[in-house]
Amino acid sequence: xxxRRRNRRLVGHxxxxxxxxxxxxxxxxxxxxxxxxxxxxxRESYMKEFRLSPHELIAKDFRAxxxxxxxxxxxxxxxxxxxxxxxxxxxxxxxxxxxxxxxxLIYEQGIWIVGxxxxxxxxxxFDPKRMxxxxxxxxxxxxxxxxxxxxxxxxxxxxxx
Numbered sequence: 001x002x003x004r005r006r007n008r009r010l011v012g013h014x015x016x017x018x019x020x021x022x023x024x025x026x027x028x029x030x031x032x033x034x035x036x037x038x039x040x041x042x043r044e045s046y047m048k049e050f051r052l053s054p055h056e057l058i059a060k061d062f063r064a065x066x067x068x069x070x071x072x073x074x075x076x077x078x079x080x081x082x083x084x085x086x087x088x089x090x091x092x093x094x095x096x097x098x099x100x101x102x103x104x105l106i107y108e109q110g111i112w113i114v115g116x117x118x119x120x121x122x123x124x125x126f127d128p129k130r131m132x133x134x135x136x137x138x139x140x141x142x143x144x145x146x147x148x149x150x151x152x153x154x155x156x157x158x159x160x161x
Contacts, residue, residue, distance in 0.1 A: 017061050022050045031057040044115045054113050077113050081124045084110065094131065 014020055018027040023039045023046075033043050047054065055076070087103055088094045096117060099107040110120035118128040 012061075018059050019057060022046075022052075029059045029061075047115075054115075077123065080106070080109055080113055084120075084124045088126075094126075096132075 012018065014027075018029060019031055020027055021031055021035065021039075023041070026035070028035060031046070036043055036046050039046075041049075043057075046052070047057070084094070084106055087099075087106060091098070091102075096107070107117075110124075111117055114120040114123050121128045121131055
């Protein structure tokens with residue numbers, strides 16, 4: 001079965017039935033990072049060099065095959081940002097681990113659309129460093145933490161200039 005699948009030639013219309021690698025002219029359903037690693041080029045560099053969007057790296061027919069999976073919704077960048085913000089509003093936090101376990105499609109498509117999770121967070125209008133924080137340290141939280149430390153008799157810290 002694998003041999004038959006490997007030898008199958010992709011025919012039809014470029015962009016719909018297959019996409020062509022701009023480096024080796026191979027016809028593929030997806031120009032993946034694994035394929036690009038054979039050319040020693042990163043996905044982002046490939047897209048920038050040939051002025052391609054992430055959507056142009058996957059055949060439309062293949063996207064339709066994937067969309068038949070239960071719960072699959074192929075988002076464009078604008079739709080992905082709206083869905084990400086909706087999840088953030090519902091969950092009130094969107095840590096990487098939480099998304100990977102509870103919303104794997106949103107996490108994977110964020111990386112696919114933008115190329116990197118930190119860049120995906122920035123595209124959605126979030127600060128990656130702040131999103132990694134487990135607790136927001138505002139003035140009130142700092143005062144509470146100091147009071148808890150005093151109650152536990154931690155040694156005091158003196159700051160000298």
